[in-house]
Amino acid sequence: MKLIEQAADLFDLEISDAQAAQFTALQGLLETWNQRMNLTKIIEPDDVMVRHFLDSLSIVTVIGFDPGDKLIDVGTGAGFPGLPLAIVFPELQVTLMDSTQKKLTFIDTVITELGLKNARALHARAEDAGQDKQHRGQYDIVTARAVSLLPTLLEYTLPLAKVGGFVVAMKGESAPREIEESKRALFMLKGDAKPPAEVHLPGVENTHYLVTVEKLEKTPSPYPRGQGLPKKKPIGQ
Numbered sequence: 001m002k003l004i005e006q007a008a009d010l011f012d013l014e015i016s017d018a019q020a021a022q023f024t025a026l027q028g029l030l031e032t033w034n035q036r037m038n039l040t041k042i043i044e045p046d047d048v049m050v051r052h053f054l055d056s057l058s059i060v061t062v063i064g065f066d067p068g069d070k071l072i073d074v075g076t077g078a079g080f081p082g083l084p085l086a087i088v089f090p091e092l093q094v095t096l097m098d099s100t101q102k103k104l105t106f107i108d109t110v111i112t113e114l115g116l117k118n119a120r121a122l123h124a125r126a127e128d129a130g131q132d133k134q135h136r137g138q139y140d141i142v143t144a145r146a147v148s149l150l151p152t153l154l155e156y157t158l159p160l161a162k163v164g165g166f167v168v169a170m171k172g173e174s175a176p177r178e179i180e181e182s183k184r185a186l187f188m189l190k191g192d193a194k195p196p197a198e199v200h201l202p203g204v205e206n207t208h209y210l211v212t213v214e215k216l217e218k219t220p221s222p223y224p225r226g227q228g229l230p231k232k233k234p235i236g237q
Contacts, residue, residue, distance in 0.1 A: 003049050011060050022087045022114045033106045039078040050201050056081030058199045062210045067091040069140040074126050075147040079107050086119040097122040130159035130224040145170035150178035151185040151234035158189040159219040167213040175209035184236025190217035
């Protein structure tokens with residue numbers, strides 16, 4: 001399977017035949033469910049493999065996973081990057097969070113059909129989860145793809161990370177500018193952004209970036225703010 005070869009070449013990942021079968025099943029479920037609801041505009045098999053599966057797995061170029069690590073995927077949508085990471089790293093505990101219940105119905109179906117014992121769906125808004133003691137400061141890694149501009153995204157994600165944990169934001173070509181615009185948010189939320197890492201995917205012209213932010217201290221209690229303020233009035237904007 002081309003996915004196995006490309007993941008090995010690009011990211012030095014070994015994908016077993018059983019995991020490859022899970023990716024094939026995920027692709028089929030995505031195609032079927034996308035006819036009922038708008039999960040993704042990317043549906044061609046080759047595009048799904050590159051723009052969803054390989055893109056999700058690119059996270060391994062900036063961060064490693066230890067057995068038992070807890071990861072939460074904020075605004076998971078159709079399950080990316082969380083589902084591919086749960087498939088390839090069965091010892092990683094993956095929470096897929098979204099505020100849209102119908103998307104989580106799809107996620108729950110995938111978890112059941114693929115037998116992903118290390119994954120669970122969570123129906124919640126990020127600003128609520130970040131103030132909930134069951135989730136605040138509980139995760140080693142927090143991921144997000146195409147959720148919000150970085151100043152807003154940091155307020156959604158950093159409160160969920162443990163001190164010493166990491167946020168990995170999957171961004172487009174605006175990533176360097178967004179980091180500059182996030183200096184105040186990083187200071188207030190106690191995060192340190194690493195230089196953005198470029199990701200080049202086969203057949204994709206646009207450069208993608210991975211923005212990795214380490215959580216240095218506990219997030220001050222007012223954050224994340226409620227009532228949509230992280231998006232309406234981003235920190236420092």
